[in-house]
């Protein structure tokens with residue numbers, strides 16, 4: 001029996017993780033669940049999966065859950081509650097499926113208690129990759145990727161000598177506006193931006209996908225997860241999202257991981273690794289798919305990816321500022337405050353204002369994060 005806690009169980013990754021769990025009930029037990037504000041869904045999940053502890057974003061929501069759930073279920077709330085859910089149970093694995101860098105303290109709390117991390121929450125690694133990786137290494141904790149590209153690379157590297165890796169290539173669908181020119185992006189709507197061609201995901205990552213900031217976050221995520229230099233990482237547009245990423249080795253062999261775009265595959269692999277199990281996802285039929293396409297990344301078309309590479313290479317506080325500026329810009333776009341192209345302008349402006357700041361400690365990171373959020377709110 002594998003014991004699992006899910007941070008963000010009511011979201012896209014969270015619900016798909018519970019699908020995986022429900023598909024093989026003998027194998028898994030749910031130790032803890034956390035939601036933001038979707039209390040109704042969290043209550044339903046708790047009644048079905050019987051966690052010992054659940055967390056909601058606020059005290060009021062926690063009180064609402066208290067009225068519905070048996071007294072044996074501990075109910076906590078807020079940032080402290082989230083860390084308690086992450087660290088305070090006998091779970092073996094914590095799936096970090098919360099959105100944004102607010103997932104960082106709970107992820108660190110889980111690492112401190114020696115929990116394996118099944119990492120979907122890429123913003124955590126972008127914000128504080130050096131600290132997360134160092135603490136995980138010190139505790140002997142594995143960080144297993146859930147993000148589809150990183151799961152693909154992890155699978156391609158299985159059993160390989162990391163020193164023989166020449167290049168890691170992340171594939172990118174191109175997002176909801178992949179067939180539009182930059183001129184056509186003026187005036188696109190939130191509804192259009194949320195219409196991802198291949199994946200059904202939460203709002204934030206769907207917008208990130210359309211701006212290509214998602215691939216930027218993923219480049220930095222790959223740098224930390226696989227110890228790859230930025231010059232070794234590149235991005236290729238692949239509209240079908242069938243090849244999830246690939247690795248080129250010294251002998252020019254290329255190993256790719258493929259499958260239908262269904263997050264239940266990488267989620268399950270992170271839960272069963274190193275074993276492979278039957279999956280609730282569908283079988284890929286290449287003959288039916290027929291053709292796969294690839295085209296070179298255009299950094300002028302997708303400047304957010306360029307800013308992410310620059311931030312990653314600059315290191316220090318830059319990735320933290322990139323992530324925070326992007327989180328605020330996406331929220332402002334979703335609220336109708338700025339245009340779609342405003343997102344990249346906010347990021348560019350905030351990074352342009354960043355003075356050489358260090359990010360050696362969590363305190364320094366929190367300061368940069370707060371500064372970048374304020375700067376992004378004021379652009």
Ligand SMILES: NC(=O)C1=CN([C@@H]2O[C@H](COP(=O)(O)OP(=O)(O)OC[C@H]3O[C@@H](n4cnc5c(N)ncnc54)[C@H](OP(=O)(O)O)[C@@H]3O)[C@@H](O)[C@H]2O)C=CC1
Nearest residue numbers: 008010011012013035036037038098099120121122201202
């Ligand atoms: N969706 C996907 O296919 C993929 C997602 N990822 C990454 O996984 C992470 C999650 O993405 P996704 O599942 O799409 O996101 P969703 O928006 O669908 O879900 C986010 C989860 O976080 C919770 N949450 C939001 N705000 C708060 C808060 N203030 N306090 C506590 N919990 C909160 C939400 O709770 P509630 O809904 O109850 O408010 C929900 O459970 C992101 O980092 C994303 O980049 C990576 C690869 C693929």
Ligand SMILES: CC(=O)[C@@H](O)[C@H](O)COP(=O)(O)O
Nearest residue numbers: 147148172173174175209214
């Ligand atoms: C499913 C997943 O991993 C997302 O992070 C995905 O990467 C989004 O697709 P694109 O970024 O390729 O549009």
Ligand SMILES: [Mn+2]
Nearest residue numbers: 147148149218
């Ligand atoms: Mn991804």
